[in-house]
Amino acid sequence: MNINEKQTSKKVSNFMRSTINNLLNFTGNHLSDLKKPIACDIPNVDKDDPALKEYFYYLSVLDCIQKALANMTDPYKSIFMKRYIDKLTDEQVALKTNFSKTTVGRYAGYGAVEFSQRFIYYQRINHVSPVIDLIAYNK
Numbered sequence: 001m002n003i004n005e006k007q008t009s010k011k012v013s014n015f016m017r018s019t020i021n022n023l024l025n026f027t028g029n030h031l032s033d034l035k036k037p038i039a040c041d042i043p044n045v046d047k048d049d050p051a052l053k054e055y056f057y058y059l060s061v062l063d064c065i066q067k068a069l070a071n072m073t074d075p076y077k078s079i080f081m082k083r084y085i086d087k088l089t090d091e092q093v094a095l096k097t098n099f100s101k102t103t104v105g106r107y108a109g110y111g112a113v114e115f116s117q118r119f120i121y122y123q124r125i126n127h128v129s130p131v132i133d134l135i136a137y138n139k
Contacts (some may be wrong), residue, residue: 002137002138003113003135003136003137003138004136004137004138005109005110005112005113006109007136008112008113008116008134008135008136009108009109009112009113010136011116011134011135011136012112012115012116012134013084013112015132015134016084017084020065023058023061023062024062026054026055026058027055027058027059027062029062031085031087032085033062033066034062034065034066034069034085035066035069035081035085057128060126060128061123061128061132063122063126064119064122064123064126064128065119067118067122068115068118068119068121068122069081069085069115071118072111072114072115072118073114075097075099075107076107076108076110076111076114076115077111078097079093079097079099079104079107079108079111080108080111080112080114080115082096082097083108090104090105090108093108113135115134116133116134116135117135119132119134120132120133120134120135
């Protein structure tokens with residue numbers, strides 16, 4: 001199946017602009033924390049507690065997001081980080097990267113696809129369940 005870049009970009013944008021805030025708030029992390037590995041040191045906890053299961057799931061998802069971001073290729077990584085982590089507008093990203101606004105938009109779409117593929121990859125190799133799939137496919 002072919003990836004629908006436009007729909008994938010919309011799903012990634014929605015995830016990065018809203019859903020991620022819920023994950024960060026629940027775990028007590030901040031958007032800037034995604035620029036470095038996320039660690040959790042809570043010894044001797046009841047891992048069967050539903051609230052803790054949810055907490056560890058969210059931490060696992062955030063860890064996968066961080067790994068996906070860290071392993072993206074430039075210039076897509078740079079544009080993606082400026083857009084979603086630094087929360088810059090496309091005009092501001094264009095000024096900082098010396099790309100045109102059109103190029104920033106195009107590269108942002110490519111970056112969204114790359115992020116979504118890497119994100120699902122890291123969820124699968126780290127056995128995160130349920131998997132959050134941000135990829136939209138053409139029918």
